[in-house]
Amino acid sequence: MTYVDQYIDKLRKSGLRPTKQRIKICEVLFNAEKTFHFTIKELVKIIENQANIKVSLATVYNTVHAFIKKGYLKEIPLNASQSYYDTNVTHHHHFFDEEENKLIDINQEDVDDINIKRTIPGKKIRSVEFIAKIVSDNQSQK
Amino acid sequence: MTYVDQYIDKLRKSGLRPTKQRIKICEVLFNAEKTFHFTIKELVKIIENQANIKVSLATVYNTVHAFIKKGYLKEIPLNASQSYYDTNVTHHHHFFDEEENKLIDINQEDVDDINIKRTIPGKKIRSVEFIAKIVSDNQSQK
DNA sequence: TCAATACTTTAGAATTAATATAATGTATTA
DNA sequence: TAATACATTATATTAATTCTAAAGTATTGA
Numbered sequence: 126m127t128y129v130d131q132y133i134d135k136l137r138k139s140g141l142r143p144t145k146q147r148i149k150i151c152e153v154l155f156n157a158e159k160t161f162h163f164t165i166k167e168l169v170k171i172i173e174n175q176a177n178i179k180v181s182l183a184t185v186y187n188t189v190h191a192f193i194k195k196g197y198l199k200e201i202p203l204n205a206s207q208s209y210y211d212t213n214v215t216h217h218h219h220f221f222d223e224e225e226n227k228l229i230d231i232n233q234e235d236v237d238d239i240n241i242k243r244t245i246p247g248k249k250i251r252s253v254e255f256i257a258k259i260v261s262d263n264q265s266q267k
Numbered sequence: 268m269t270y271v272d273q274y275i276d277k278l279r280k281s282g283l284r285p286t287k288q289r290i291k292i293c294e295v296l297f298n299a300e301k302t303f304h305f306t307i308k309e310l311v312k313i314i315e316n317q318a319n320i321k322v323s324l325a326t327v328y329n330t331v332h333a334f335i336k337k338g339y340l341k342e343i344p345l346n347a348s349q350s351y352y353d354t355n356v357t358h359h360h361h362f363f364d365e366e367e368n369k370l371i372d373i374n375q376e377d378v379d380d381i382n383i384k385r386t387i388p389g390k391k392i393r394s395v396e397f398i399a400k401i402v403s404d405n406q407s408q409k
Numbered sequence: 410t411c412a413a414t415a416c417t418t419t420a421g422a423a424t425t426a427a428t429a430t431a432a433t434g435t436a437t438t439a
Numbered sequence: 440t441a442a443t444a445c446a447t448t449a450t451a452t453t454a455a456t457t458c459t460a461a462a463g464t465a466t467t468g469a
Contacts, residue, residue, distance in 0.1 A: 181448045204344040235385040243377040249404035255397035262391035323419045
């Protein structure tokens with residue numbers, strides 16, 4: 126099974142036809158050595174730089190949202206003017222470097238289980254994810 | 268020291284002159300029996316309902332942001348099309364009810380300390396806050 | 410107290426991310 | 440391969456937020 130076949134499979138499972146544009150989007154998203162974080166605008170730029178295929182914003186939005194719905198991408202709960210997405214769909218957390226405006230993954234195994242001693246009647250927890258905000262540690266200032 | 272004096276103090280400490288509009292905003296935000304979550308639009312509506320003072324969106328935005336900068340309000344890191352704010356500025360967490368689109372506070376004492384077994388060189392953690400997404404617990408479906 | 414000054418308020422305009430639209434194009438199907 | 444259904448795109452729209460500039464108000468110092 127080639128990479129492209131995998132992309133086609135992902136697209137079909139997301140209810141999307143495999144088109145030139147969508148396969149290109151998959152190449153950028155799922156062929157990366159590492160997982161990464163991105164905004165829609167950034168994704169469009171990467172595609173423009175890597176290929177001579179033109180992809181409209183609307184297509185990228187639609188495809189990204191279909192992948193999120195299917196669980197192939199995740200939205201990062203960061204209160205920002207634009208949405209951030211993550212190719213790492215495992216249950217994990219984030220550092221957010223407030224000085225560099227950068228997100229860094231924290232894998233679940235790097236965190237002890239979070240124990241919430243409180244419940245809401247009739248409700249169950251579906252997921253727990255945190256953002257740890259980090260800043261420069263200038264010890265000299267202490 | 269009257270309530271209004273406290274509002275004037277908060278405003279001055281935030282670098283703002285105490286005006287009619289801003290004192291009204293303070294009354295809504297800081298006179299509540301309980302802490303609460305709000306969007307800018309909701310805050311404008313509450314003010315309209317409680318007083319015959321007219322306050323423009325711009326004034327509310329400016330004042331809320333000055334209070335956040337000073338630490339009198341907090342922004343809730345929820346990835347939504349509008350920003351959510353919190354009058355509870357203690358270190359705490361949230362349930363987010365995905366069905367009702369509602370936030371519920373989780374006090375720090377209701378959560379065991381979060382232990383992150385990983386550090387970023389030269390950086391220190393400033394805060395750790397999580398969102399626990401909750402949904403209906405239909406046990407019959409199991 | 411009272412002008413001069415500096416900051417505020419406001420309506421409306423501008424900006425920006427995100428979504429909708431509808432005409433043209435392409436994958437699928439039988 | 441033709442008919443159909445779905446995609447793509449440029450453009451328009453929407454909605455939250457920010458900006459602007461004119462008119463208003465708090466502050467300051469004489």
